[in-house]
Amino acid sequence: MFKKKGLIVAVVAALLMALAACGGKSTETSSSSSGGGEAKKKIVVGTDAAFAPFEYMEKGKIVGFDADLLDAVMKEAGLDYELKNVGWDPLFASLQSKEIDMGISGITITDERKQTYDFSTPYFEATQVILVKEGSPVKNALDLKGKTIGVQNSTTGQEAAEKLFGKGNHIKKFETTVVAIMEMLNGGVEAVITDNAVANEYVKNNPKKKLKVIEDPKNFTYEYYGMIFPKDSELKAKVDEALKKVMDSGKYAEIYKKWFGKEPNMARLTQ
Ligand code: ARG
Secondary structure (H helix, E strand, O other): OOOHHHHHHHHHHHHHHHHHHHHHHHHHHHHHEEOOOOOOOOOOEEOOOOOOOOOEEEEEEEHHHHHHHHHHHHHHHHHOOEEOOOOHHHHHHHHOOOOOOOOOOEEEOHHHOOOOEEEEOOOEEEEEEEEEOOOOOOHHOOOOOOOOOEOOOOOHHHHHHHHOOOOOOOOOEOOOHHHHHHHHHHOOOOEEEEEHHHHHHHHOOHHHHHHEEEEOOOOEEEEEEOOEEEOOHHHHHHHHHHHHHHHOOOOHHHHHHHOOOOOOOHHHHOO
């Protein structure tokens, strides 16, 4: 009898410890439950939360346009999920190994990526721009010839730079866009090529750093962001359907206005 009691105490203690360990891990992620009652598998969504205003860390939480849009879409689809800050390069590797079920991270839909992954329908229109210090003589992309350019590794910014000037040491690759911008502030690169909304947000949030954004529609084409899935994921159809509803209902426009202060151009997005 005494032995049995001891065992029960030990089991309860072990259970409590396991619970506490789970609770402690949840600080880096934000999650939402869709309700509904029955225990469903949580969909793990990966992101690189160093890309404001799309995803960034605030008080230990991942916030941004993408975080809000994902939440609206997953609620609409009735899917329980957890958004996880896994980092940019690991995001793609984790999709392939199926450690994560999908990703949202301002990811441009490209033909090359489409060979390995599936994308949702487009949810945002973007383009590359050049970020330089205010006094820079650079006026367009071609002025970057012979200069060192900073990009986030494996992004369409890197692709755009290589298309213009070829691969090589003149293009410096960084783990995050924020680090690439820091490097420019420290004089390590003369310009950063990155997504327009991200460059604009950085300039707006850091007026003292005296930076400017240069647009060059002749040399940078339009890009569309999509949520990303492993190939043939059954999630894609559910997410597409929910995304359409979120766009049609005006919820998308509401989220867009919250983050960009203006109405979205829905006609261009859904054409
Ligand atoms: N749109 C660019 C691309 O897909 C950059 C995205 C970077 N996103 C991020 N969260 N760091 O290549």
